[in-house]
Amino acid sequence: MKNIPLMLEADLNAKVVLIRFDHNIVKKGKIKDPMRIDATIPTILHVFKKGGLPILMTHVGRPKDKATNTINISDNDSVQAIVNYLNQKLQLKGCAVDLKAADEYGITDLSPLAKAVDCLKAGKCDYIYLPNTRWFKGEEAKDENADIFAKDLASYADVYINDAFGSWQPHASTFNVAKYLPAYAGLLMEKEITNLDKVFSPQQPLVAVVAGSKFDTKIGPLSALIKDAETLVLGGVIYNAYLAAKYNLNITGIGEDDIAAAQKFMDDSKDHLSKILELPYVVVSQSIKERKEGSWEIKHISELKEMDKSKPMGFILDAAPESFCDEAVVKRFSEAGSFFVNAVMGYSALFPEGSMAMYSLIDQNKNAAKLFGGGDTIQDFKTYLPGIFALAQNDEKYYFFTGGGAVLTSIESGSAQGMKPVQALIK
Numbered sequence: 001m002k003n004i005p006l007m008l009e010a011d012l013n014a015k016v017v018l019i020r021f022d023h024n025i026v027k028k029g030k031i032k033d034p035m036r037i038d039a040t041i042p043t044i045l046h047v048f049k050k051g052g053l054p055i056l057m058t059h060v061g062r063p064k065d066k067a068t069n070t071i072n073i074s075d076n077d078s079v080q081a082i083v084n085y086l087n088q089k090l091q092l093k094g095c096a097v098d099l100k101a102a103d104e105y106g107i108t109d110l111s112p113l114a115k116a117v118d119c120l121k122a123g124k125c126d127y128i129y130l131p132n133t134r135w136f137k138g139e140e141a142k143d144e145n146a147d148i149f150a151k152d153l154a155s156y157a158d159v160y161i162n163d164a165f166g167s168w169q170p171h172a173s174t175f176n177v178a179k180y181l182p183a184y185a186g187l188l189m190e191k192e193i194t195n196l197d198k199v200f201s202p203q204q205p206l207v208a209v210v211a212g213s214k215f216d217t218k219i220g221p222l223s224a225l226i227k228d229a230e231t232l233v234l235g236g237v238i239y240n241a242y243l244a245a246k247y248n249l250n251i252t253g254i255g256e257d258d259i260a261a262a263q264k265f266m267d268d269s270k271d272h273l274s275k276i277l278e279l280p281y282v283v284v285s286q287s288i289k290e291r292k293e294g295s296w297e298i299k300h301i302s303e304l305k306e307m308d309k310s311k312p313m314g315f316i317l318d319a320a321p322e323s324f325c326d327e328a329v330v331k332r333f334s335e336a337g338s339f340f341v342n343a344v345m346g347y348s349a350l351f352p353e354g355s356m357a358m359y360s361l362i363d364q365n366k367n368a369a370k371l372f373g374g375g376d377t378i379q380d381f382k383t384y385l386p387g388i389f390a391l392a393q394n395d396e397k398y399y400f401f402t403g404g405g406a407v408l409t410s411i412e413s414g415s416a417q418g419m420k421p422v423q424a425l426i427k
């Protein structure tokens with residue numbers, strides 16, 4: 001944790017402590033899975049223990065229309081469900097703040113916050129939870145409005161803590177505000193960065209597994225990972241695009257842009273391509289809407305190469321579970337010293353089996369460090385292998401990052417300090 005000020009070192013007694021979390025787990029006004037809130041509870045309790053007065057905040061969803069800069073303030077993206085959850089879970093009383101937007105460009109007037117802070121200081125409530133940070137005009141602003149908002153917000157607090165590991169984008173509440181207050185990393189941020197070091201200095205051999213729905217967003221992290229890892233496994237559209245580019249396959253749904261991105265990655269990483277472990281069996285389906293008898297089959301890569309290239313072969317919707325019984329695959333997975341997994345292997349609404357088989361195989365390697373990142377990856381693990389997932393929570397070999405984009409951004413830049421909000425804490 002070189003040079004990053006930690007909240008454990010901060011004097012919080014009687015201080016108003018502004019804390020940014022990544023509690024971005026509300027969908028249509030309801031909490032989908034409280035994991036990201038639960039991960040921040042030690043931070044909240046520590047602030048209470050040290051006599052601090054917390055103002056909490058998070059973004060929820062993407063309420064800003066980037067084309068018009070208007071912000072859609074709706075109950076769907078409200079923090080209310082988070083406040084209810086915290087009040088219930090920790091038996092707390094949260095103060096509401098009545099902040100309203102004067103127009104469709106978001107909230108600018110923070111003055112009602114003064115009254116809420118008075119209530120907090122008078123002990124009439126335990127904490128304040130600000131409205132969704134993305135409802136404020138300055139939050140995602142690219143101009144002076146970001147600093148105007150950050151400075152105004154900072155004026156209500158004495159200390160700033162960033163515990164929002166998953167919120168890697170530099171916005172007013174994650175980045176600019178650190179200029180105006182003594183700033184520290186929270187306990188979760190500290191834990192995540194410590195675990196990131198296990199990806200940067202891995203127990204070798206490192207097996208990295210990355211999947212995704214767009215290749216172009218993953219070129220950077222993949223090019224970095226393929227250097228550090230001994231084995232790289234691809235899944236999802238990324239694997240489709242790689243197969244299409246390498247073997248000139250005509251795979252339904254894989255466009256020119258994905259193939260071009262795959263080709264660019266292969267050109268950039270040409271000295272390391274032998275590290276890619278090709279999963280030999282895939283699910284070829286004629287439909288992406290339904291899974292029915294006769295509409296899909298399991299094919300070996302060698303069969304795909306023989307297929308008629310003049311017409312689309314169908315969608316590749318999963319790495320078939322058979323891949324994870326293949327001798328070469330089993331050998332690499334069982335000899336791994338660590339795993340980094342940011343990957344749902346298939347189109348899991350229809351074909352979750354590839355991911356299930358892979359997570360199970362990884363679990364069988366008891367000695368390896370197992371680092372999982374990405375909301376969908378963790379959600380699928382939890383949904384489809386609830387037993388293994390529950391045991392993994394108390395297994396020190398496992399770590400589940402609360403952010404996916406944050407981990408990949410760090411990997412691409414070579415360190416956690418590649419994330420702008422982390423840099424802001426150091427300055």
Ligand code: 3PG
Pocket residue numbers: 022024061062166167168169375404405
């Ligand atoms: C997430 O859920 O991925 C994080 O909260 C970041 O959200 P964002 O991609 O909208 O910035």
Ligand code: MG
Pocket residue numbers: 404405
């Ligand atoms: Mg995301």
